[in-house]
Amino acid sequence: MLLWQVMGLILAVTGLAALYLSWKARSRNWPLVCSGWAMISLSILSWAQTSGVDKGPALGIVVLVLVSMLAVLGSALRMPVKIRRKAANRDTETKNGDGWRESLAATGKILSIILLGVVTSVAACTALFVVNKTLGLEHTANLTITMFVFPLIWAAFSVFIGYAGNLWRKGAVIAGLLGLSTAAVAVAI
Numbered sequence: 001m002l003l004w005q006v007m008g009l010i011l012a013v014t015g016l017a018a019l020y021l022s023w024k025a026r027s028r029n030w031p032l033v034c035s036g037w038a039m040i041s042l043s044i045l046s047w048a049q050t051s052g053v054d055k056g057p058a059l060g061i062v063v064l065v066l067v068s069m070l071a072v073l074g075s076a077l078r079m080p081v082k083i084r085r086k087a088a089n090r091d092t093e094t095k096n097g098d099g100w101r102e103s104l105a106a107t108g109k110i111l112s113i114i115l116l117g118v119v120t121s122v123a124a125c126t127a128l129f130v131v132n133k134t135l136g137l138e139h140t141a142n143l144t145i146t147m148f149v150f151p152l153i154w155a156a157f158s159v160f161i162g163y164a165g166n167l168w169r170k171g172a173v174i175a176g177l178l179g180l181s182t183a184a185v186a187v188a189i
Helices: 002-024 030-078 099-134 139-163 167-188
Strands: none
Touching (some): 139 167
């Protein structure tokens, strides 16, 4: 059991190192990206060997997060402290005096991004859970997969909604995913 834990820890560290190196590269390095994610997946699988199919992946994800946080802490401690410049005075109101309206509009956009991302990711994860249940996937594994996928889908759709320029394309993708999720749930039930 100790061998699986050590192997899981080593795979988590090397997988994160590969992803970090691919991030630091000037151009996209697909072999590093793929090998990094493969090592992270193998790390979670090796942790599954230690505590079973239900607790093992959760423990592996906790170890992965702790290793990531330690890497960020180490990077933060190595960086030199920069002296802050004094902020330039800005005129908070626009020439028309509509500063509060612009702030309200920006707040509304942020809230819509968050809410649409949540609704879309909940629908997609519900469809994933129901389809996996119909396919006969073990309940705890199904919950683990769904809980792991939820924040990833939420982050992806929040970024897409925030940065996609074409409003019609945003609406089509969101409506398509919601429709596909609803259809998957309806067929699976």
